[in-house]
Amino acid sequence: MENKIIEELERISDHHKEYEQLVLIEAAKEIIKEQHKRIAQMEGQLDGTLWSPKNWGD
Incomplete structure (x- = not known):
């Protein structure tokens, strides 16, 4: 998703020459x-927290 948004912004920037818009x-x-x-x-932190052995007994 991120790449599509970045690509669209780059496409838009190709059509604008005004400094403020760029x-x-x-x-x-x-x-x-x-x-x-x-x-x-945050996804990595969540995975780490969920798979932490110290939390398995809770």
């Missing part, structure tokens, strides 16, 4: 990438 598009791409990274980190 900056906004680049900021949106960075936010999406950061959110994807955070989601992956």
Whole structure:
């Protein structure tokens, strides 16, 4: 999903030449990438917590 959004933003940026719009598009791409990274980190943390042997007796 992330890649499709990034691709669409890149397609849109190809049609815009105004500095303000290009900056906004680049900021949106960075936010999406950061959110994807955070989601992956939280998924890893959740997996680690669920599979931790110290929690199996609860």
